[in-house]
Amino acid sequence: MSVLVLTLAVGAACCLGVGFVLQQNAAERAPLGDFLSPRLLLDLVRVPRWLGGIGLMVAGMVLGAIALGQGEVSLVEPLLATNLLFALVLSRRQTKQPLGRQGWAGLALLAGGVTAFIVAGEPKGGTAVSDPVRHWVIVGVMAGGALLLTAYAKKSRLSAAPVLLAVAAGLLYGLQDALTRVSGQRLSDGGWVTLLTGWQPYGVLALGVTGLVLVQSAFETGPLRMSLPALTAAQPLAGIACGVGFLGDRLRTDAGALAWEVVGLAGVVVGVVLLGLHPAMPDASRQGGRVPVGAGRP
DSSP, rough: HHHHHHHHHHHHHHHHHHHHHHHHHHHHSOGGGTTSSSSHHHHHOOOOHHHHHHHHHHHHHHHHHHHHHOOOOOHHHHHHHHHHHHHHHHHHHHHHHOOHHHHHHHHHHHHHHHHHHHHHOOOOOOOOOHHHHHHHHHHHHHHHHHHHHHHHHHHHHHHHEEEEEHHHHHHHHHHHHHHHHHHHHHHHHHHHHHHHHHHHHHHHHHHHHHHHHHHHHHHHHSHHHHHHHHHHHHHHHHHHHHHHHHHHHHOOOOOHHHHHHHHHHHHHHHHHHHHTTTTSSOOOOOOOOOOOTSSSSS
């Protein structure tokens, strides 16, 4: 594994984790009438803390895109999942909660799971799958799954909406990461003309905006501990599926390697859930009075 890819991916995770905490701090005070509406972004854009969080998220996405250009999606995605560690560090400063057994267990499982998957799978780049049917089936499954989850979340509103919307956003962000890598390859192979004449960069933009609305709506309707673990777990799984499914990423497939890859991914998911449910994560209630966007912030 390249030290450059490792540095870029972990740097991206740091920016994303801190950015998510700042965004949720602002979005939880947004009007519920803006739920799943682009108006939510127009309200939040007036909040300095949210703008700071978005700036960090954009920086993380740029670093992640560079990492994806240098390494395989199946390698970068598990490393991006460590954004929850950085979110927890910032949340601990706000809540003054110690890590305790749950925190250390989640940390060990997340770090150990990422390591186990990468060491066992030895992700390598390959030739992108030329079969358009396979390509569009995977894209359709990711986009369709996000659409179904969003539709159900719209009905459930405050009960299960944060988790459902976060999973939907994770699916879209995983797909976005895969298309970001394709866009980078097109730019490298044929320059700007080749890049801009393909649909992938426009797909990246559309997925980014849609995912942003879903994430902010998830942050708006529930505490960070409900939404961020689901987002953090769904994105790498979706990205790996896309990487192996149509980007040509190769993983070791012998029985022993597959077993450790499954164990590693399971460790990542369980570690993410443990850290996301840690008492240090903000758990603000929506039952009290609403605070208008932009009011009552330091």
